Amino acid sequence: xxxxxxxxxxxxxxxxxxxxxxxxxxxxxxxxxxxxxxxxxxxxxxxxxxxxxxxxxxxxxxxxxxxxxxxxxxxxxxxxxxxxxxxxxxxxxxxxxxxxxxxxxxxxxxxxxxxxxxxxxxxxxxxxxxxxxxxxxxxxxxxxxxxxxxxxxxxxxxxxxxxxxxxxxxxxxxxxxxxxxxxxxxxxxxxxxxxxxxxxxxxxxxxxxxxxxxxxxxxxxxxxxxxxxxxxxxxxxxxxxxxxxxxxxxxxxxxxxxxxxxxxxxxxxxxxxxxxxxxxxxxxx
Numbered sequence: 001x002x003x004x005x006x007x008x009x010x011x012x013x014x015x016x017x018x019x020x021x022x023x024x025x026x027x028x029x030x031x032x033x034x035x036x037x038x039x040x041x042x043x044x045x046x047x048x049x050x051x052x053x054x055x056x057x058x059x060x061x062x063x064x065x066x067x068x069x070x071x072x073x074x075x076x077x078x079x080x081x082x083x084x085x086x087x088x089x090x091x092x093x094x095x096x097x098x099x100x101x102x103x104x105x106x107x108x109x110x111x112x113x114x115x116x117x118x119x120x121x122x123x124x125x126x127x128x129x130x131x132x133x134x135x136x137x138x139x140x141x142x143x144x145x146x147x148x149x150x151x152x153x154x155x156x157x158x159x160x161x162x163x164x165x166x167x168x169x170x171x172x173x174x175x176x177x178x179x180x181x182x183x184x185x186x187x188x189x190x191x192x193x194x195x196x197x198x199x200x201x202x203x204x205x206x207x208x209x210x211x212x213x214x215x216x217x218x219x220x221x222x223x224x225x226x227x228x229x230x231x232x233x234x235x236x237x238x239x240x241x242x243x244x245x246x247x248x249x250x251x252x253x254x255x256x257x258x259x260x261x262x263x264x265x266x267x268x269x270x271x272x273x274x275x276x277x278x279x280x281x282x283x284x285x
Contacts, residue, residue: 158252
């Protein structure tokens with residue numbers, strides 16, 4: 001194990017709880033050195049941020065790069081995406097956390113400071129989120145907007161991930177309320193949001209949508225794009241566990257499953273033009 005970091009930090013300790021001056025950007029990487037460089041380049045000049053890189057792969061170039069990297073880094077095997085995220089959150093020092101995957105690029109250099117300002121001025125807000133530019137292998141780049149644009153819980157969680165997690169700047173104390181990511185899911189962000197929603201119903205909390213140009217360019221080759229069957233199976237398990245008695249959530253999930261089936265049929269029939277329209281439909285403006 002190779003670790004280069006500042007003194008370890010407990011999520012619950014709250015050293016920077018009331019000081020919204022530092023954002024921790026956590027980047028996880030696994031044998032994708034070239035993509036990692038794009039991410040690092042996009043955040044290297046930020047003044048209000050620390051950058052943590054969690055490397056779970058064995059790429060020689062990545063190891064050599066991290067040996068000279070001025071930020072915080074750790075190189076060791078992990079138990080998957082959620083485990084890597086958790087390591088970064090635990091090592092971070094900021095009052096808020098942003099998860100920017102290797103290959104994703106920060107487009108708006110002012111976004112971190114804007115998000116920190118909103119969290120400072122609005123203590124009821126758990127996280128800030130925004131639009132992103134999605135780089136799809138089939139249809140190219142397009143602006144992806146979250147399913148939830150208003151600061152409420154509509155549409156319901158059964159429709160899919162309601163926020164674009166790469167854009168989310170999360171108040172650190174929210175991890176005390178909700179917990180870290182569950183290691184048994186590759187869609188740990190979806191499970192986490194479902195737990196957050198339950199905490200909002202029981203306690204309090206809200207999301208703040210910062211409308212404007214896309215703040216992140218997302219690499220379209222992530223888990224949600226390459227392991228769609230696993231993603232859908234996990235969504236079924238998560239909804240059954242977190243919302244067993246909410247009929248409207250199960251109805252929305254059923255509609256999502258039907259749409260997924262239609263997409264897979266179009267792939268099998270090689271009808272890419274119709275498939276592209278379905279991709280746009282879910283996250284259209």
